[in-house]
Amino acid sequence: MITELRERLSQLSDEDYFSMLVDLTSEAVDELGMPRAYVRSNERTIELLKGKKGEFESAVAERIGRTVGIDFGEPVNTIGGVIVESEDGKVRERSQGPYRQGSIRVRSDGSGDDNRNP
Helix, strand or coil, rough: HHHHHHHHHHHHHHHHHHHHHHHHHHHHHHHHHHCCCEEEECHHHHHHHHCHHHHHHHHHHHHHHHCCCCEEEECCCCCHHHHHECCCCCCCEEEEEEHHHCCCCCCCCEEEECCCCC
């Protein structure tokens, strides 16, 4: 399954992948209700989003019906998709597209994750 996911993601054009990232981020930001979000992903994804930051913020705002500030965290080791975190890093939503296994993780003390699925 992981190999199949890697293959599918690598075959997406930047435009299609960007559109998918807008959808995933919009869903996470809307679900978490945050005014500011920190997006983390792999290097390819972060570079793509940084290069289109204004367009990305506008597209997310249009999808959720409100303005949201978006910043990018350090790249993480992931196949693709996004991890959207609250400003304080205590709330996190992980989204990976068609194979989405979303979970909200709440860090009880900021030092580790407590997995709490709603």
